Amino acid sequence: MSNGTEFYFTEDRVETRGMDVRLLRRLLSYLSPHKGLLAAALGALVLGTACQLAGPYIIKLVIDRNITPRVLDGLAGRVALFLAALAGGMGFLYLQMFAVSIIGQRVILQIRAEMFGRLQRLPVSFFDRTPTGRVMTRLTSDVEALQELISSGLVSTVGSVTILVGIAAVLVWMDARLTLVTFAVLPFLVLFVELLKKFIREANREMRRKLARLNAFLQEHVTGVDVVKAFVQEEKSGREFDVHNDAYSAESIRLTNFYSVYFPGVELFASVAVALLLWQGGIRVIAGAVTFGTLVAFLEYAQKFFAPIKDVSDKYNILQSALASSERIFQILDTEVSPEYRPLPSGGKSPLRPVEERGRERATQLPPPAIEFRDVWFSYPKGDGEQGETVLRGVSFTLHEGETGAIVGATGAGKTTVLNLLCRFYEISRGEIRLFGRDVREIPREELRGMISLVLQDPFLFSGTIRENVEAGGAELGRALGVAGVSRFAAAWESGLATQVGERGGRLSVGQRQLVSFARALARDPEVLVLDEATSSVDPVTEHEVQAALGKILSGRTSLVVAHRLSTILSADRILVMHRGKVRETGTHRELLAARGIYHRLYTLQFGTP
Template sequence: MLKDYGYTEEGQLGKPYNFRLLKRLARYAFPYRKAIAAGLLLSILIALFDLTVPYLTKIVIDRYIVASWYRIDPGRSTDPVFRDLSERYGHLLEKNGPESLYYISNLNMRKVDPVDLHRLRTQGILSSERFYRGGPEVKIERFLTKDRKRVDQMADGSSLIPFTLMEHLPQKEILEIRARDVKGVTVVAAIFFFLLLLSLGVGYVEYYVLEFTGQRIMQDIRLGLFGNMQIQAIRFFDRHPVGRLVTRATNDIENLNEMFKSVFITVFKDLFILTGILIVLLYLNWRLALICFTLLPVIFCLTFIFSAMAREAFRELRATISKINGFLQERISGMRVIQLFVRERFQMELFARINHENYLAGMKQIRVFALFMPVMELFSSLAVAFLIWHGGGKVIQEELTLGTLVAFIGYIQMFFKPIRDISEKYNIMQLAMASTERIFEFMDNREVIPEPESPKIPSHVRGHLVFDKVSFGYEEGRPVLHNISFEVKPGETAAVVGATGSGKTTVVNLLERFYDPDEGSIILDGIDLKEWSNRELRSVVSLCMQDVFIFAGKLEDNISLGREELSARTIAYAAEMANARPFIERLPEGFGQELDEGGASLSGGERQLLSFARALATDPRLLILDEATSSVDPETERLIQEAISKMADRRTTLIVAHRLSTIRNADRILVMHQGRIREAGTHEELMALRGIYFRLNRLRPADRLSIVD
């Protein structure tokens, strides 16, 4: 019925024809305009093949199978009717020598006005006897000995033989007489077979061209989407769920691909076929064609009603699928909690309810299609029945050839298929337009950290960091940091401590320039971070986070992250400095060990050491450890402490930590509380103050900070 490669948020469908979006989409298609044009031409060629088949059938029937001639004898009437008509139809007649007899073929009779045919029959001028015309090569005397007088000889040597005489001849002799017709049927059959093979080949090329073009266009759009994602500020990802972003780059793109393949080219082909059928029907017999066209208003009205019903049914179906997706995503993520509290049966009841809604919506869509398809088949059958009744009468009256009637039936049956296709593709168009709108809405989003027009780079990066009266809030009117000021000199190790929600991680986010401060400035080596290029800044500032993300791939690639300038020796040195080399060398493949996404085969401590090596690989001047030791065992923490000690004399280090043992030896400790720096100093100085830091040390359980603001 309807392919769909994603779900529409909140069940919303787009307008089926949004020319603004189509214009933007055309920009991506423009580079492949030659391939698209080739696809269109191939589609037209296939449509022409389809239109040719019924016409070939007509030719075979009228010209070879039931070919016949009728005698016209002007001497049978004194009425000057023949003289009047011969002036108009003389070019359709052939004269039989001196006997003043004329003959007209069944093909030419349809070109005579039915009123004139009736006058000729009424006056007895046009006989009802049918004649077969044999070629000059047919020797009549071999087959007919008694009734040769009933055979008329034409000026070109051909013979007109009454069908009543041929009925009594053996089949072999009939085939000899009709050898020309047999040859004609064979030639047309060969043409038909050739067109069939040609259509098969052209269809293959058309499918390949359309798939190639569609995939390249979707590839370009997907690259543009991912490129746009990478330049967005972190604030953007805070507001957009991962699942929705993935849907943009996968399902929505596939919806566009389906629209391109199934709508643009196919609908164009269907419209061409419909137009071609109308033209051919008018050419074959315009009177009969106009009678058949009386069904068109009814068909188009039914199609419009179906489109509206299908749109509503499909909207409800997409809404229920959206519910199922949201439910499954949430429950799978929280499966540990569900099993922990034994709520499987309750969740199953909830899912059964949503699933039943989806079933009802699906059945509603099925009912719409189940009604529309038989109705279209009914009208198609009614049209064929009418043609058999009305057209058959015209054939009997010799006003219409049998081949024309058969061709009419074939074209009428062919006429309903494109209408069904266009109706079914209406919802694909709506879905694709909704996807297109969401894609371009996302691509128009520019929540980026601005790059300076003329970036400044210090002559020598030393790691001198200054926060000068910095204030910041993730949401307007809800500040997280209030007038923060501090300085970390080159080579110093500074620590930031505080309860959860005090603003520690926000300091790190600002320092990596994931966000810009609302007030104040952050200065690194005398240059405001806003005047640094992001690429240069992040090459001298490295961050090691608590939540380590491991990419699927080789272990060494997780350290280098694709930075080609990092040699194998540099990677190994970074691992050694992070004290990660011992566990790496214990792995079967060492640095070439394949890791799953998330590094499930590694322990938490090993993942943390790997993250630490990743941060050290670029030899940063400023190293930030954000809760980097909060989830590791004491042995791993000891290894990290040793690594920090190795490099403390060569780079500035900023540590955000829960474990006080990690920061006890820091040159300076900043104590944050409710977005402000309340205390600063060494461990001994802060303990002597007997303030917040002192209370944290007294209240900490198992060497971890735990305080309620």
């Protein structure tokens, strides 16, 4: 699943709260930069509605002034007026629809950018506990729902209401009693719609939930099809799929049944209203109380009146789900940024200084250790603000400039955590981490991360060319490519450094990806190299190249390495043996072997008897 399109069918809890005024207000605040467009849209809406309302009235005039008295005079003029009203109505409709979608699109463009910017600054722990799929849903379908709210929800609700009010006003103005007759069915209609709406909304939500479950099952079994085959479970999987499929189908049929009542029902009410109108209106026309044209106009208006009513109840659904989405969106926007992105309390006491200057300073004084951990305690934060199990329990060590420190230890000893903390991906609970004598919490983020180059265990590359990937690290391309051995394998390719690496570097072999990630780390000529050695096995030839490159990279450079290769461990100036969250032994390979402690045991297990 690492390449190709990934699908996300995450089930998110759909909260059904009433209207949250604060939420709505905050959403509206995103509209304020587009006041002009919004005004234009509303203007077009009002004018368009006026044009639409004019149509039936003109027909009334045609009937009363031309047809009933049998007069041809002015017929053409009135018809022309009708056409003009029509053209105006449609023109305004176009303007309004277009303006509204532009507003909606712009708002979500802005919200998306804000969300993405916020994501870049969230603590790493956020990404540890939030599955990628969920982050994706926030930025895609949730934002999409919001857009739906703005472009079809908000403005067209205003539109529907305008039309309803407009029609009601015109009708009352023409004849109050007939209006009353027309609207006689309205209370029943509203009752009917309200009653069914509840069921429909509920069935709809249940159906979507079932669909998400079905699709999640589907995706998982397509991804893991080899496992299904290896264990001959095609039948069982088929049966389980049927269960999900049937559940979804039953729910969708339930919804279909509700809609089968709903749509014809609303139409029935409209027909009944027309019949009532004809009955009462007919009697009144005969009695001479209203003109014939008025009755026809009433018929026309009644038809226009019932269409938006169907709409309004739909819109409520949109509004509901959009509010739930926006709540989730604002949750991300309100998640506190990682502390290193906040301004330093010292107010920039330590401004950015060029490297040479720092070097000169160091030469004149007694140099502090390059890396120093002082009694560092740490546990990974959990989502609910609680702390998880303690991972580091008082880690202390020092590493001097130019030295390579190799961290060894069993899985779960806390090796990678030490690297994460040096990069300040997490905040420590107790103790101090110093880089060239300065607490990492007091070094501005750009400076701190500018000093360190990180190589991850999984050699992650961004899609793009090899060159772009290495350039992301820094400007010293030539040397980095050479030392890491990238130029050697890239030279054999047609496009060389311009070769596309594919999604996550998928077009390169694992070994090549490692070499490129080395080059990226070297391209900035870092003061400190932080490296989590890959455990994945590569073939011996590549392994040899990787080792050779590593040797060159590490020699004479301050580096902290989580080491798995024997060669790396042996070449280290200092080995830090971690065990259960503590540094238990330090020294060179020979010293540690002689001590016959943890290191000796680990070594024997990993590489056989010494």
